[in-house]
Amino acid sequence: MSDTSVIHDIGYQRYAGARLGRAYAVRALFEHGLRVAFGLGRSAKAKIFPWIVVGLVTLLAVIAVAVRAQTGETFLPYQELPSVASLLVLVFLAVVAPELVSRDLRNQTLPLYFSRPIKRSDYALAKFAALFTASWLLMAGPQLLLFAGSAFSTGTGAGAWAEARGMLGGWVVSALYALVFSSVSVLVASLASRRAFAAGAIVVVFMVTTPVVGLLISLGGDGNLAKLAPLASPFLLPEGVRVWLYHADSLPIGSFGPLYALVTVLLTAACTLLLLLRYRKVSL
Amino acid sequence: MxxxxxxxxxxxxxxxxxxxxxxxxxxxxxxxxxxxxxxxxxxxxxxxxxxxxxxxxxxxxxxxxxxxxxxxxxxxxxxxxxxxxxxxxxxxxxxxxxxxxxxxxxxxxxxxxxxxxxxxxxxxxxxxxxxxxxxxxxxxxxxxxxxxxxxxxxxxxxxxxxxxxxxxxxxxxxxxxxxxxxxxxxxxxxxxxxxxxxxxxxxxxxxxxxxxxxxxxxxxxxTTGTDVLAIEVAEGTEQLSAALAERGLRATAEGRMLLVPLDDEATYDLILRTVADLDLPLHRLDQRRHRVAELFSTEAPTVQEATHV
Incomplete structure (x- = not known):
């Protein structure tokens, strides 16, 4: 190298700066998961699907706002958006959960994570939290749009306040849906290393009982069978809890409301425990 | 630590x-x-x-x-x-x-x-x-x-x-x-x-x-202390072995050769002088290099031609 060269190889530099611990690493993993869910920082191909779903759910909200502005009728209440969009949310999760979880199994990336200062349970919970947040945002975002449209059209402070309360209720329902849907999806996805297989399995788990439940509801009439049948479907379970919480009438659950809440808690807890167990046992 | x-x-x-x-x-x-x-x-x-x-x-x-x-x-x-x-x-x-x-x-x-x-x-x-x-x-x-x-x-x-x-x-x-x-x-x-x-x-x-x-x-x-010199003379192997022992070199016989541990460069001179004093026909003086691999195997060490002769 000549003396006039301006390029210097400064060699290897040791790092003496801050090393943020486990909590920071878990947050980094959560953020990464959330970005992956919406295809951010990835190829255009990876963005297409999540944003089509986001666009469709948003379109629902836009139509609702437009209808309300034109006719003054509440065509889609906040709390009903999750159930109307539930199929889209499910499809979103069927694609995104394997993207977050199965991909690491498939690529054998887990040893790289587990050789860093996090626990296996941290990994599992960060992925679950990312999936929960992504699916919640998918519903809560359009609900916010609904609110913006409605509050603008009511014009009065009291009206806007009532709308805000309605939106918060809608967010709670969205969280219910997101919790049940994402806990089941992440568990199913963590068991399959092939993404296509995992996606299929998620749809099957949610849909396999739905026709039977639908049949039981229509056959059961006013009997207890019809009121209990939705318990068997994770797809309808959060709607049952919503009916109990907000006295809605979208599902005939009678006085079994608390049972729906209990089953929801148990299902979510069981899925989370199994997920933790899965990652404790996963071979590296 | x-x-x-x-x-x-x-x-x-x-x-x-x-x-x-x-x-x-x-x-x-x-x-x-x-x-x-x-x-x-x-x-x-x-x-x-x-x-x-x-x-x-x-x-x-x-x-x-x-x-x-x-x-x-x-x-x-x-x-x-x-x-x-x-x-x-x-x-x-x-x-x-x-x-x-x-x-x-x-x-x-x-x-x-x-x-x-x-x-x-x-x-x-x-x-x-x-x-x-x-x-x-x-x-x-x-x-x-x-x-x-x-x-x-x-x-x-x-x-x-x-x-x-x-x-x-x-x-x-x-x-x-x-x-x-x-x-x-x-x-x-x-x-x-x-x-x-x-x-x-x-x-x-x-x-x-x-x-x-x-x-x-x-x-x-x-690898230290594992290098040995292999000496081969046409005749008088026992004679050489005894003479080397007198000069403080421990030679062990292996077939027609004598193996002497190589401590330092002076060992070469000592051996050459001994051979010259006895007036024996020297056929070869090789250094056998032990590679680490040989420490873990039972194979005989490989013989490399030494350039000192």
Missing amino acids: PLIATRSLTKTYPGGVTALSDLTLAVEPGIIGLVGANGAGKSTMIKTLLGLLAPTTGEVQVLGLDPTKAPEQVRARVGYMPEHDCLPPDMIAAEFVTHMARMSGLPRTVARERASEALRHVGLYEERYRQIGGYSTGMKQRVKLAQALVHDPDLLLLDEPTNGLDPAGRDAMLALIQRIGTEFGISVVVCSHLLGEIERICDSLIAIEGGRLLRADRIDAM
Whole structure:
């Protein structure tokens, strides 16, 4: 190298700066998961699907706002958006959960994570939290749009306040849906290393009982069978809890409301425990 | 403080397979080769050092910490490069290494800087903005090394880093490891089933077989005192042996040759003088070089022509 060269190889530099611990690493993993869910920082191909779903759910909200502005009728209440969009949310999760979880199994990336200062349970919970947040945002975002449209059209402070309360209720329902849907999806996805297989399995788990439940509801009439049948479907379970919480009438659950809440808690807890167990046992 | 110390380390898998058996060793910082055949327990050893596997019995210390009790603290200061493929093909190398740096606790901007630096040190420049899926095996191995190096660990654990590389790639990888151990000042444990490949870059060696320790020592300790001179004369072998004994050289007969331990250069002169004094016809005077490999095999040492004669 000549003396006039301006390029210097400064060699290897040791790092003496801050090393943020486990909590920071878990947050980094959560953020990464959330970005992956919406295809951010990835190829255009990876963005297409999540944003089509986001666009469709948003379109629902836009139509609702437009209808309300034109006719003054509440065509889609906040709390009903999750159930109307539930199929889209499910499809979103069927694609995104394997993207977050199965991909690491498939690529054998887990040893790289587990050789860093996090626990296996941290990994599992960060992925679950990312999936929960992504699916919640998918519903809560359009609900916010609904609110913006409605509050603008009511014009009065009291009206806007009532709308805000309605939106918060809608967010709670969205969280219910997101919790049940994402806990089941992440568990199913963590068991399959092939993404296509995992996606299929998620749809099957949610849909396999739905026709039977639908049949039981229509056959059961006013009997207890019809009121209990939705318990068997994770797809309808959060709607049952919503009916109990907000006295809605979208599902005939009678006085079994608390049972729906209990089953929801148990299902979510069981899925989370199994997920933790899965990652404790996963071979590296 | 030793870099790695184990005492009666034993790992038995649930199936009843004993991967490590009563392993006791202590190694000093530097480049350490961990050699053994496939299935000897190298990967189990690495995973135990990382705190990913709990030993069945015995104790282990890495950088003065116990990975079974403080796995997070150990892993924060250790970098690990697995043997198998472990990279997401659809991610950009720079992004992936940055992500891994953050997973090790580096703040976001530092993570980005050090990811670029680490990739540059392993020899990836503009390519680092491409997706890993399009990389050659050699480039993937470099990314694997970069993600292990990115958080500036005090110890690197490399599991078969030359796997799948062509001879030129192997040499480049070994040179890189040697640089990391010497210039960067990071201790390295290199696993390999090819002793000949890593012995030239290592300061010390741990040899295991079937989960048992064969030997753990510094390379110079292994090779010192193992060089011998082989002397062959046409006649008077016993006469020479006796004469050498008188001059304080312990000669042992092997076939038609006499083997004399080579202590220093003066040994050559002493032998030549002895042979000249006895006026014996000298056929050959060879130095037999012991390579470390011979310490672990029962094969006879190879004979190399010495240039001193």
